[in-house]
Amino acid sequence: MEAIQATDRQFSSKTIGRIRLGHSKFLIPDMNRATTHLLAATLRSFDIDAHVLPTYKGLDFGKKFTSGKECYPCLVTLGDLLYFIEEEKQRLGKAFQSGRYVFFMPESEGPCRFGMYNKYQRLVLDSFPELRELRITAATTTDGYSPEGIFDAEHVRSSKKAACLAMVLGDVMDRFIWRVRPYEKAPGRTDALAGQALHRLAGVLEQHGADSPLDRVLRELDEILAEGRAIIDSRVAPKPRIGIVGEIFLRMHQDSNQDLIRVLERYGAEVVNASMGEWLNYVSYDGLRQARRKLRLGLKLLRPPQVKSAIKEILSFGIPLLYQERLQKQVFKRARRRIDIAADHKIGNLEKILKQSGVFSFDIPTEACLSIPGIMHCACGGYNGVVNVYPFACMPSTTTSAVVRPLMHEWRFPYLDTPYDGSCQPNREAAIRTFMYQAEQHLARHGRGT
Ligand code: SF4
Numbered sequence: 001m002e003a004i005q006a007t008d009r010q011f012s013s014k015t016i017g018r019i020r021l022g023h024s025k026f027l028i029p030d031m032n033r034a035t036t037h038l039l040a041a042t043l044r045s046f047d048i049d050a051h052v053l054p055t056y057k058g059l060d061f062g063k064k065f066t067s068g069k070e071c072y073p074c075l076v077t078l079g080d081l082l083y084f085i086e087e088e089k090q091r092l093g094k095a096f097q098s099g100r101y102v103f104f105m106p107e108s109e110g111p112c113r114f115g116m117y118n119k120y121q122r123l124v125l126d127s128f129p130e131l132r133e134l135r136i137t138a139a140t141t142t143d144g145y146s147p148e149g150i151f152d153a154e155h156v157r158s159s160k161k162a163a164c165l166a167m168v169l170g171d172v173m174d175r176f177i178w179r180v181r182p183y184e185k186a187p188g189r190t191d192a193l194a195g196q197a198l199h200r201l202a203g204v205l206e207q208h209g210a211d212s213p214l215d216r217v218l219r220e221l222d223e224i225l226a227e228g229r230a231i232i233d234s235r236v237a238p239k240p241r242i243g244i245v246g247e248i249f250l251r252m253h254q255d256s257n258q259d260l261i262r263v264l265e266r267y268g269a270e271v272v273n274a275s276m277g278e279w280l281n282y283v284s285y286d287g288l289r290q291a292r293r294k295l296r297l298g299l300k301l302l303r304p305p306q307v308k309s310a311i312k313e314i315l316s317f318g319i320p321l322l323y324q325e326r327l328q329k330q331v332f333k334r335a336r337r338r339i340d341i342a343a344d345h346k347i348g349n350l351e352k353i354l355k356q357s358g359v360f361s362f363d364i365p366t367e368a369c370l371s372i373p374g375i376m377h378c379a380c381g382g383y384n385g386v387v388n389v390y391p392f393a394c395m396p397s398t399t400t401s402a403v404v405r406p407l408m409h410e411w412r413f414p415y416l417d418t419p420y421d422g423s424c425q426p427n428r429e430a431a432i433r434t435f436m437y438q439a440e441q442h443l444a445r446h447g448r449g450t
Contacts, residue, residue, distance in 0.1 A: 016122045018149035019137035021048055024102040026137075027084065029077040030055035032252035034198055035170030035276050041202035042166045045209030046155050056255035058083025059422065065124045072391035072421050073249035074117040076256055077105065078124060085131065099133035108141040108283075112366050112395045115140075141283045144317055155210070162209045164280070164324055168331045169201055169217060171275040175341040176228055178261065182270045185233045193231065197224040218334055225338035240439035241448045243378035244273040245371040246389035247397050250420055252276065257389050257420055263429070264387070267436040272342040272383075274374055277328050282370055284324065285347040287317035289362065345377065353377060359403055366396035368403070375404050375415070382449015385414035385439035392421035414438035 011017075026048050030036050036052045043050035055076070062079025081103055089096045105118040118136045125131045139145040151159050173194065181190040201224070204217050242264055250257050251273055261271045291313035298306030325346060332343055351362045353373035360372045371388060378386045388404070390397030401417045408415035416435040418428075 011119065011122055014135070015125075015132070016118060016136045017138060019102055019135045020152075021102055021137065021150060023049065024135070025100055026050045027081065027101055027103045028052050029080050029104065030253075031249055032170060032174070032276060033254075034173045034194075035167050035252075037198060037202055038166035038170050038205055039163055041206040042162045042209035042213075043159070044206050045162070045211070045213075046151065046159050048151070053080045053084050055080050055253070058086075061086070063422075065127075066120075070120060071113050071117070071394065072256065073247075073253070074113075074120060075422075076249075076253065077117065078121050081121065082124075085134070096130075097133070098131045099135075102135045102137050104139075105136050106139045106141075106145060110365075141287075144284045144287050144320055145280065146316075158210060160320070161323065161327075162205070162213065164327060165214060165217065165331075166205060166209075167276050167280060168328050169205075169221065171277050171328075171344065172221065172331060172335045172341065173197065173201070173224075174273065174275075176225060176335070176339060178271045178273070179339060179341045180228045180231055182239050182265050182268075183232045183234075183236045185231055189231045190228070193224070193228055197228075200224065218331070221331075221335060222338055225335055229339045238443075238448060239268055239270045240384035240436070240443040241382065242269040242271050242436075242439060243374065243383045243386045244271060244389055245374040245378075245386060246274075246400070246418075247367060247391055247394050248274075248276070248279050250391050250394075251389040256391075256422070257418070258424075258428070260387070260389060260418060263432055264436065267433055268440065269385075269436060274370070275344050277324070277344055278347070278370060278374075279367075281321060281324055281328070281347050284317045284321035285351075286362070286365055288314060288321055291317055345374075350374065350377070359407065368396040368399040371397065371400040372403055375400070375408070379408065379411055379413040382447075384442040384446070384448055385416070385435060387416045387418055387435070389418050389420070392419040394419070414442055 026043065028036055028040055028050060030052050040050040040052050058079035058081070059076065060079070061082035062075040065078060065082065066075045085098070085101075103121070105121060107118055108114040118138050122136055125134055125136070137150050139147060139150065146156070147160055147163075148156050177190055177194050184190045200220055201217060204220050205213055208216050244251050244261070254261070261273065264271050291310050295307060295310035295314065298304075298310050328344060332341075335341060336343065347370075350370060350373040353376050354360050354362060354369060357373075357376060360369060362369045375386045375388070386408070388397060388400055397419075405415065405417070414435055416431060
């Protein structure tokens with residue numbers, strides 16, 4: 001694959017932005033296995049030709065077409081896309097047409113670089129004459145990831161609800177695996193069940209996702225969780241509970257974080273990673289927060305148009321947030337009746353923790369305002385250690401580390417930073433082993449929550 005210099009830096013709305021999918025092949029980068037596969041299955045029920053890209057096979061492509069200064073998730077997802085395209089070209093030969101594909105790369109409005117991934121990827125695609133027709137569709141945080149303009153109008157609301165269900169199910173499945181695997185009666189049984197379970201849930205969503213799937217998937221989930229509970233060896237003593245926070249892609253993408261959760265489990269941990277739902281809820285919560293501030297200002301300055309537009313925004317962020325949190329609560333409550341997986345927190349509670357502590361503020365957006373109170377919650381809430389996972393040089397996670405590291409030292413609570421950039425750090429295992437030793441000590445002194 002050889003690139004030529006990109007000469008045209010004007011982005012065309014025909015190849016990047018809110019691209020309607022139509023009958024194109026919709027390519028979803030794999031961030032978290034359960035969630036992305038359940039999401040793709042759900043979208044197929046809406047007649048969208050959705051595919052999850054194979055991941056981490058195109059790392060050489062990603063490295064070749066980046067300078068090393070980009071965020072690591074940008075490199076990984078670019079590599080995944082270029083690898084897939086290369087495979088498609090070989091499979092289809094002269095029949096390959098890049099205009100048949102739409103790549104999904106969401107974005108945020110900043111302040112960090114998540115809004116630039118798809119622009120950079122567009123530049124790389126434009127540098128290949130044969131890939132200029134391949135489009136990138138981008139849902140954005142500015143409207144709470146609304147699929148408007150991407151899916152057909154009659155499916156906008158139902159597809160967003162169904163996608164939200166897929167995400168919550170993915171979170172429950174992940175927590176189920178992390179709850180059962182450290183205590184399984186025989187090695188490999190949890191992973192085998194999880195693989196089958198994902199297939200079963202995806203099957204239900206693919207068949208019924210567009211048609212009020214909640215009851216059906218919950219029944220299937222009940223059976224899966226009961227099967228999982230039977231795998232637990234009740235004679236194994238509770239292990240140190242370790243929370244994971246940090247940048248969402250790195251903490252979810254097991255190839256990029258070099259299978260961190262399994263390494264922690266190998267050294268005796270029971271892990272709870274922050275959820276995907278946390279980020280989706282945060283995006284709506286932050287939009288609602290900003291709209292409320294706009295309303296207050298509009299009322300103070302007596303500006304009716306500003307008041308009107310603020311009320312519209314409050315509804316457009318507040319209603320989805322209410323829906324997402326209710327659905328999350330409903331699914332988690334039902335799952336927790338079958339097996340004691342960790343519950344998820346509300347974003348409002350994280351803001352309260354920050355306000356009370358005064359160490360950071362929700363006024364500074366990005367993941368730092370989730371990770372910092374997430375760590376403090378773990379330190380006060382029955383955990384025995386926390387790991388902060390992030391791409392090397394990630395701005396919000398470095399901020400998190402700077403704020404939290406001295407605090408955890410003061411609280412004598414085990415805390416570990418784990419930055420990743422694709423290279424193998426020689427002292428990684430030693431650092432994790434030492435951290436787990438501290439977590440064992442913490443467990444012996446303080447016990448752990450249920
Ligand atoms: S969160 Fe970190 S990795 Fe993600 S875009 Fe921002 S700086 Fe880059």
